[in-house]
Amino acid sequence: MSASTQEINNLINQEYKQGFVTELETNTFLPGLDEEVIHKLSKIKNEPEFMLEYRLKAFRHWQTMKSPEWAFVNFDPIDYQSISYYSAPKRKEDGPKSLDEIDPQILEAYKKLGIPLDEQERLAGVAVDAVFDSVSVATTFKGKLKDAGVIFCPISEALREHPELIKEYLGSVVPITDNYFAALNAAVFTDGSFVYIPKGVRCPMELSTYFRINAANTGQFERTLIIADEGSHVSYLEGCTAPMRDENQLHAAVVELVAMKDAVIKYSTVQNWYPGDKNGLGGIYNFVTKRADCRGENSKVSWTQVETGSAITWKYPSCVLTGDNSVGEFYSVALTNNYQQADTGTKMIHIGKNTRSTIVSKGISAGKAQNTYRGLVKVLKSAENARNYTQCDSLLVGDQCGAHTFPYIEVKQPSAQVEHEATTSKISEDQLFFCQQRGLSAEDAVSMIVNGFCKEVFKELPMEFAVEAQALLGLSLEGSVG
């Protein structure tokens, strides 16, 4: 390896800044999973009876399933009996009524992460639901949202206060039988966010959930459900971090989005779970099922994700385009380094007439990492004049990493138009030298080149997140001029 390639690698190898541990008294289940644990879980969360049945059904189904092996990732089998399925910071019986009652250590942890929860310092225009291990610890701007008719609360609270909505929609996009990790999540999910936007309402601010895994040997199984009723509009952001630990930790989330007629949902993720150390020790297994149902006519769902963390990422945010003229979009940047593995992409299922989907995927691979795009574009017979455009670009840094593209295309409707473009490139020494010869340091040059590569995706992110995403890749702000 030449000197400058080594230099590029050093630059991409930045220290994980969110790796601190918060010392807290917690209420944590002993490791292990059986029906008794699920009973206990449902009880501690004071859930309605139908929820317990839902969980048990999912658990029994999960027991009949096998861990999937088709993804282009390698890891040792997970021992599901060695994981604790519930961990929550100790607090008063009925939960904190105001931020004053939240453990200052937790507030401090979020502050360190740049997510202030206290009244004075809140992010302007962004409502935050903070999920710490298995529970939601705070949700900001609840009152203001309520005035607009928007429900934004922890899903455990929604289970108690809006059971009719949960009953109708939970599992309607990702059924418990969908896949191994979705079944596990349905059985043991602990918290997550619930959003309901009523008819015709444009959500007055960005909604955001910040997931933090803190406790050791626990899994985080969060569940998010967003329902956008007819003609409504919502933009939702999701951020994730975890401490540095030598053991792998499992994060198996399920996200369901439902967009009714004329509704628009924009879902953005900046995923920065701990990726493991330079030698591939530790890190989060991020096995996530995310799916949107564009149920109504003219509905639109847009997924944007920036994936820089996790030892293994296994996720395919998808759109089922049921309604006529509905639109699905997927914009993704996935950066893998050292021994990180990512197998990510999307599925666009065209069912309605004139449905359209756009996929833009940017994979950056450095060190000894493997980065895989896996995507499915499926056009059913009913989807007359369906259109899809897919663009997959891979950028390699160094000569020991890999980029792979597995596009699956199934078309049953002759009037459909499906396009697929793919490129693979390397940060060349010539590019690097050119930038240095103009006075930029190698670090700034790599940042600039990577940033340029990801530009099409970054411009889809809400402003607050675009900045964070660029900072995450160690980048200076591209496009600040002109």
Added chain:
Amino acid sequence: MLSIKNLHVSVGDKPILKGINLEIKPGEIHAIMGPNGSGKSTLSHILSGKSGYTVTEGSATYQGKDLLEMPPEIRAREGVFLAFQYPVEIPGVSNVYLLKAALNSIRKHHGQSEVDAMDFLTLVKGKVRLLEMDEKFLYRAVNEGFSGGEKKRNEILQMAILEPKLCILDETDSGLDIDALKIVSEGVNSLRSPDRSFVMVTHYQRLLDYIKPDFVHVLANGQIVKSGGAELALELEEKGYSWLEDAEASA
């Protein structure tokens, strides 16, 4: 400005430059001519700091400092500019962004504050007009989809904005039609000043019709075999390089 003494440079085990001596004073224009494989591009690369070359002997002193010790970005910030023979494309990075980042890194090096966005645009637009470029170029990705002539003009635009002290033009005339060559040459001529020096590396004499050099040096087999004034270029045009190479071989 620049003093090169007995410079020997190898690529791997292969010696390319075998004892170059060159003195360049402020305001001078030196043309380095020579046949293919004579070491012209190596000379421009070694001066600008490209990796992959080993200096086995000799020195290059720039403004009293050891040039060869400096990393490439420090050379750039100290005022050494290479106009590339083959400018690279950087997809997704706009020209204007690169220019601003480059200018600010140079200003910072000299203890100056970052340039204000409005002032910067005024500066850039002025230079764009000078080079008869379309302002749209500023917002396109660096060199992406540019024609050969556009890429070279873009190099001169960068030079005009960064205002270097020592400009090295590596085969700037290659791939240019006569109109583009005129525009590029006018751009370079407009940048001539008593405290700015140029090293023009070129295979052909025609560039020298437009940019008149003070000195012409002929490089053959890694050495400067003949130096003279502008008239030497004309002599080369007439006789080719072989008489010099032959002379050197028999010497």
